[in-house]
Amino acid sequence: MTVNKPPREAISRNNMELLTNCLGVIWKDFVALIYPQRCIGCTTPLVKHEQYLCTRCFLNLPFFESPYCQNQKLSVYFSFLPKVSSVKAYLVLNKKGLTESILYGLKYHGNKELALLMGKHFGASLTSKGVLKADYLIPIPLHPDKEQKRGFNQSREIAKGLSEKLGIPINDEVIIRTKEEQVQSKQDKVTRWHNQGGVYTGVNVDALIGKSVILVDDVITTGATMVAVCELIGPKVSEITILALATGK
Ligand SMILES: [Zn+2]
Structure with missing residues:
Protein backbone atom coordinates (compact mmCIF):
# COMPACT_ATOMS: atom_id res chain seq x y z
CA MET A 1 0.00 0.00 0.00
CA THR A 2 1.33 3.39 -0.91
CA VAL A 3 0.71 6.39 1.29
CA ASN A 4 0.60 9.78 -0.41
CA LYS A 5 2.93 11.95 1.59
CA PRO A 6 2.24 15.71 1.57
CA PRO A 7 4.90 17.52 -0.41
CA ARG A 8 7.85 18.88 1.56
CA GLU A 9 6.92 22.49 0.62
CA ALA A 10 3.40 22.07 2.09
CA ILE A 11 4.84 20.82 5.39
CA SER A 12 7.24 23.73 5.67
CA ARG A 13 4.45 26.18 4.74
CA ASN A 14 2.23 24.74 7.52
CA ASN A 15 5.11 24.95 9.99
CA MET A 16 5.74 28.54 9.02
CA GLU A 17 2.05 29.43 9.56
CA LEU A 18 2.10 27.71 12.97
CA LEU A 19 5.27 29.55 13.93
CA THR A 20 3.85 32.91 12.77
CA ASN A 21 0.65 32.33 14.79
CA CYS A 22 2.64 31.37 17.90
CA LEU A 23 4.87 34.43 17.55
CA GLY A 24 1.75 36.58 17.11
CA VAL A 25 0.26 35.29 20.38
CA ILE A 26 3.57 35.71 22.24
CA TRP A 27 3.97 39.25 20.89
CA LYS A 28 0.38 40.16 21.89
CA ASP A 29 0.92 38.82 25.43
CA PHE A 30 4.25 40.67 25.62
CA VAL A 31 2.65 43.98 24.56
CA ALA A 32 -0.23 43.38 27.02
CA LEU A 33 2.37 42.86 29.77
CA ILE A 34 4.08 46.17 29.07
CA TYR A 35 0.99 48.16 28.06
CA PRO A 36 -1.97 46.39 29.67
CA GLN A 37 -5.44 47.25 28.38
CA ARG A 38 -7.29 49.11 31.08
CA CYS A 39 -10.92 48.96 32.15
CA ILE A 40 -12.83 51.96 30.79
CA GLY A 41 -14.71 52.11 34.09
CA CYS A 42 -12.09 51.86 36.85
CA THR A 43 -8.85 51.86 34.78
CA THR A 44 -7.48 48.72 36.46
CA PRO A 45 -5.48 46.53 34.03
CA LEU A 46 -7.69 43.95 32.35
CA VAL A 47 -6.90 40.27 32.69
CA LYS A 48 -7.09 37.74 29.88
CA HIS A 49 -10.61 37.32 28.37
CA GLU A 50 -11.75 40.70 29.71
CA GLN A 51 -12.44 43.32 27.06
CA TYR A 52 -12.89 47.03 27.73
CA LEU A 53 -14.56 46.41 31.11
CA CYS A 54 -13.31 44.43 34.10
CA THR A 55 -15.71 41.81 35.43
CA ARG A 56 -16.55 43.92 38.49
CA CYS A 57 -17.48 47.00 36.41
CA PHE A 58 -19.46 44.87 33.95
CA LEU A 59 -21.52 43.32 36.76
CA ASN A 60 -22.10 46.80 38.22
CA LEU A 61 -23.39 48.30 34.96
CA PRO A 62 -26.73 50.08 35.42
ZN1 LIG B 1 -13.39 48.17 36.01
Whole structure:
Protein backbone atom coordinates (compact mmCIF):
# COMPACT_ATOMS: atom_id res chain seq x y z
CA MET A 1 0.00 0.00 0.00
CA THR A 2 1.33 3.39 -0.91
CA VAL A 3 0.71 6.39 1.29
CA ASN A 4 0.60 9.78 -0.41
CA LYS A 5 2.93 11.95 1.59
CA PRO A 6 2.24 15.71 1.57
CA PRO A 7 4.90 17.52 -0.41
CA ARG A 8 7.85 18.88 1.56
CA GLU A 9 6.92 22.49 0.62
CA ALA A 10 3.40 22.07 2.09
CA ILE A 11 4.84 20.82 5.39
CA SER A 12 7.24 23.73 5.67
CA ARG A 13 4.45 26.18 4.74
CA ASN A 14 2.23 24.74 7.52
CA ASN A 15 5.11 24.95 9.99
CA MET A 16 5.74 28.54 9.02
CA GLU A 17 2.05 29.43 9.56
CA LEU A 18 2.10 27.71 12.97
CA LEU A 19 5.27 29.55 13.93
CA THR A 20 3.85 32.91 12.77
CA ASN A 21 0.65 32.33 14.79
CA CYS A 22 2.64 31.37 17.90
CA LEU A 23 4.87 34.43 17.55
CA GLY A 24 1.75 36.58 17.11
CA VAL A 25 0.26 35.29 20.38
CA ILE A 26 3.57 35.71 22.24
CA TRP A 27 3.97 39.25 20.89
CA LYS A 28 0.38 40.16 21.89
CA ASP A 29 0.92 38.82 25.43
CA PHE A 30 4.25 40.67 25.62
CA VAL A 31 2.65 43.98 24.56
CA ALA A 32 -0.23 43.38 27.02
CA LEU A 33 2.37 42.86 29.77
CA ILE A 34 4.08 46.17 29.07
CA TYR A 35 0.99 48.16 28.06
CA PRO A 36 -1.97 46.39 29.67
CA GLN A 37 -5.44 47.25 28.38
CA ARG A 38 -7.29 49.11 31.08
CA CYS A 39 -10.92 48.96 32.15
CA ILE A 40 -12.83 51.96 30.79
CA GLY A 41 -14.71 52.11 34.09
CA CYS A 42 -12.09 51.86 36.85
CA THR A 43 -8.85 51.86 34.78
CA THR A 44 -7.48 48.72 36.46
CA PRO A 45 -5.48 46.53 34.03
CA LEU A 46 -7.69 43.95 32.35
CA VAL A 47 -6.90 40.27 32.69
CA LYS A 48 -7.09 37.74 29.88
CA HIS A 49 -10.61 37.32 28.37
CA GLU A 50 -11.75 40.70 29.71
CA GLN A 51 -12.44 43.32 27.06
CA TYR A 52 -12.89 47.03 27.73
CA LEU A 53 -14.56 46.41 31.11
CA CYS A 54 -13.31 44.43 34.10
CA THR A 55 -15.71 41.81 35.43
CA ARG A 56 -16.55 43.92 38.49
CA CYS A 57 -17.48 47.00 36.41
CA PHE A 58 -19.46 44.87 33.95
CA LEU A 59 -21.52 43.32 36.76
CA ASN A 60 -22.10 46.80 38.22
CA LEU A 61 -23.39 48.30 34.96
CA PRO A 62 -26.73 50.08 35.42
CA PHE A 63 -28.91 47.49 33.65
CA PHE A 64 -32.62 48.04 33.17
CA GLU A 65 -34.11 45.45 35.45
CA SER A 66 -37.70 45.42 34.29
CA PRO A 67 -38.72 42.17 32.57
CA TYR A 68 -37.35 41.64 29.07
CA CYS A 69 -35.53 45.00 29.28
CA GLN A 70 -38.94 46.48 28.55
CA ASN A 71 -38.84 50.20 29.04
CA GLN A 72 -42.22 51.32 30.31
CA LYS A 73 -41.59 55.04 29.98
CA LEU A 74 -40.46 54.74 26.37
CA SER A 75 -43.19 52.27 25.49
CA VAL A 76 -45.75 54.88 26.53
CA TYR A 77 -43.75 57.55 24.74
CA PHE A 78 -43.88 55.67 21.41
CA SER A 79 -47.41 54.35 21.91
CA PHE A 80 -48.87 56.89 19.44
CA LEU A 81 -47.06 54.95 16.68
CA PRO A 82 -49.41 52.03 16.02
CA LYS A 83 -46.79 49.60 14.65
CA VAL A 84 -44.42 49.92 17.61
CA SER A 85 -45.04 46.88 19.80
CA SER A 86 -42.26 47.32 22.36
CA VAL A 87 -39.23 49.36 23.30
CA LYS A 88 -36.32 47.70 25.06
CA ALA A 89 -33.17 49.27 26.40
CA TYR A 90 -30.13 47.63 28.00
CA LEU A 91 -28.42 50.33 30.08
CA VAL A 92 -29.57 53.34 32.06
CA LEU A 93 -27.89 56.51 30.87
CA ASN A 94 -26.74 58.61 33.81
CA LYS A 95 -24.69 61.79 33.52
CA LYS A 96 -21.00 61.01 34.02
CA GLY A 97 -21.80 57.34 34.67
CA LEU A 98 -20.28 54.25 33.08
CA THR A 99 -22.93 54.08 30.34
CA GLU A 100 -21.88 57.55 29.24
CA SER A 101 -18.22 56.41 29.10
CA ILE A 102 -19.26 53.46 26.93
CA LEU A 103 -21.27 55.64 24.53
CA TYR A 104 -18.47 58.20 24.41
CA GLY A 105 -16.01 55.41 23.62
CA LEU A 106 -18.16 54.24 20.71
CA LYS A 107 -18.61 57.67 19.23
CA TYR A 108 -15.36 59.49 19.84
CA HIS A 109 -12.67 56.91 20.55
CA GLY A 110 -13.35 54.67 17.57
CA ASN A 111 -14.13 51.68 19.81
CA LYS A 112 -15.79 49.62 17.11
CA GLU A 113 -15.18 46.34 18.95
CA LEU A 114 -16.80 47.79 22.08
CA ALA A 115 -20.01 48.43 20.11
CA LEU A 116 -19.99 44.84 18.84
CA LEU A 117 -19.30 43.50 22.33
CA MET A 118 -22.11 45.53 23.91
CA GLY A 119 -24.46 44.33 21.15
CA LYS A 120 -23.58 40.73 22.03
CA HIS A 121 -24.18 41.33 25.75
CA PHE A 122 -27.52 43.01 24.99
CA GLY A 123 -28.48 40.13 22.68
CA ALA A 124 -27.53 37.53 25.29
CA SER A 125 -29.61 39.34 27.89
CA LEU A 126 -32.61 39.39 25.53
CA THR A 127 -32.34 35.69 24.64
CA SER A 128 -32.05 34.74 28.30
CA LYS A 129 -35.44 36.38 28.88
CA GLY A 130 -37.36 34.91 25.98
CA VAL A 131 -37.24 34.70 22.24
CA LEU A 132 -37.30 37.91 20.25
CA LYS A 133 -38.47 37.28 16.72
CA ALA A 134 -38.35 39.54 13.67
CA ASP A 135 -37.48 39.41 9.98
CA TYR A 136 -34.77 42.07 10.12
CA LEU A 137 -32.60 44.13 12.40
CA ILE A 138 -32.30 47.65 11.00
CA PRO A 139 -29.55 49.85 12.43
CA ILE A 140 -30.27 53.59 12.38
CA PRO A 141 -27.94 54.94 9.67
CA LEU A 142 -25.41 57.72 10.02
CA HIS A 143 -24.89 60.32 7.31
CA PRO A 144 -22.30 58.80 4.89
CA ASP A 145 -19.84 61.67 5.56
CA LYS A 146 -20.05 61.10 9.28
CA GLU A 147 -19.67 57.34 8.90
CA GLN A 148 -16.62 57.82 6.74
CA LYS A 149 -15.09 60.18 9.30
CA ARG A 150 -15.80 57.82 12.22
CA GLY A 151 -14.91 54.73 10.24
CA PHE A 152 -18.02 52.82 11.26
CA ASN A 153 -21.64 53.19 12.33
CA GLN A 154 -21.87 52.25 16.02
CA SER A 155 -25.54 51.23 15.64
CA ARG A 156 -24.60 48.75 12.90
CA GLU A 157 -21.88 47.25 15.13
CA ILE A 158 -24.38 46.90 17.99
CA ALA A 159 -26.81 45.30 15.51
CA LYS A 160 -24.09 42.84 14.45
CA GLY A 161 -23.66 41.73 18.06
CA LEU A 162 -27.44 41.43 18.45
CA SER A 163 -27.70 39.52 15.18
CA GLU A 164 -25.14 36.98 16.37
CA LYS A 165 -27.11 36.27 19.54
CA LEU A 166 -30.68 36.59 18.20
CA GLY A 167 -30.10 34.89 14.85
CA ILE A 168 -31.92 37.71 13.00
CA PRO A 169 -30.30 39.09 9.83
CA ILE A 170 -29.36 42.76 9.41
CA ASN A 171 -30.93 44.80 6.64
CA ASP A 172 -29.14 48.11 6.29
CA GLU A 173 -30.10 48.84 2.71
CA VAL A 174 -33.56 50.30 3.19
CA ILE A 175 -32.97 53.65 4.88
CA ILE A 176 -30.27 56.26 4.37
CA ARG A 177 -29.52 59.42 6.23
CA THR A 178 -29.66 62.26 3.74
CA LYS A 179 -29.20 65.25 6.03
CA GLU A 180 -26.09 66.00 8.06
CA GLU A 181 -26.50 66.01 11.82
CA GLN A 182 -26.76 69.38 13.49
CA VAL A 183 -24.89 69.91 16.75
CA GLN A 184 -27.72 68.55 18.89
CA SER A 185 -26.39 69.56 22.29
CA LYS A 186 -26.81 73.20 21.33
CA GLN A 187 -30.45 72.77 20.30
CA ASP A 188 -33.51 72.70 22.43
CA LYS A 189 -35.96 69.79 22.27
CA VAL A 190 -38.41 71.49 19.89
CA THR A 191 -35.65 72.43 17.43
CA ARG A 192 -34.35 68.84 17.47
CA TRP A 193 -37.82 67.55 16.57
CA HIS A 194 -38.14 70.03 13.71
CA ASN A 195 -34.71 69.11 12.39
CA GLN A 196 -35.68 65.45 11.98
CA GLY A 197 -37.98 66.27 9.05
CA GLY A 198 -36.56 64.73 5.87
CA VAL A 199 -33.40 63.53 7.63
CA TYR A 200 -33.97 59.90 6.57
CA THR A 201 -34.99 58.63 3.17
CA GLY A 202 -36.27 55.22 2.20
CA VAL A 203 -34.27 53.50 -0.53
CA ASN A 204 -36.03 50.21 -0.92
CA VAL A 205 -38.76 50.34 1.72
CA ASP A 206 -41.05 48.09 -0.32
CA ALA A 207 -38.72 45.26 0.70
CA LEU A 208 -40.21 45.71 4.18
CA ILE A 209 -43.86 45.18 3.20
CA GLY A 210 -45.45 42.91 5.79
CA LYS A 211 -42.16 42.32 7.63
CA SER A 212 -41.56 42.65 11.34
CA VAL A 213 -38.46 44.68 12.08
CA ILE A 214 -36.25 45.67 14.99
CA LEU A 215 -34.78 49.17 14.88
CA VAL A 216 -31.41 49.45 16.61
CA ASP A 217 -29.74 52.59 17.94
CA ASP A 218 -26.98 53.25 20.43
CA VAL A 219 -28.96 55.74 22.48
CA ILE A 220 -32.44 57.24 22.68
CA THR A 221 -32.43 60.80 23.97
CA THR A 222 -35.39 62.83 22.69
CA GLY A 223 -36.75 59.93 20.63
CA ALA A 224 -37.01 62.21 17.56
CA THR A 225 -34.73 59.96 15.46
CA MET A 226 -36.75 56.83 16.19
CA VAL A 227 -40.05 58.58 15.51
CA ALA A 228 -38.76 59.85 12.14
CA VAL A 229 -37.67 56.34 11.09
CA CYS A 230 -40.87 54.73 12.42
CA GLU A 231 -42.96 57.21 10.41
CA LEU A 232 -40.91 56.40 7.31
CA ILE A 233 -41.21 52.61 7.48
CA GLY A 234 -44.44 52.35 9.52
CA PRO A 235 -46.82 52.20 6.53
CA LYS A 236 -44.93 49.19 5.11
CA VAL A 237 -44.01 46.97 8.05
CA SER A 238 -46.26 44.76 10.16
CA GLU A 239 -44.52 45.40 13.48
CA ILE A 240 -41.66 47.46 14.93
CA THR A 241 -39.60 46.68 18.01
CA ILE A 242 -37.18 49.34 19.17
CA LEU A 243 -33.89 48.40 20.80
CA ALA A 244 -31.49 50.95 22.24
CA LEU A 245 -28.26 50.18 24.02
CA ALA A 246 -28.99 53.02 26.44
CA THR A 247 -31.57 55.58 27.44
CA GLY A 248 -32.37 57.74 30.43
CA LYS A 249 -34.54 56.34 33.20
ZN1 LIG B 1 -13.39 48.17 36.01
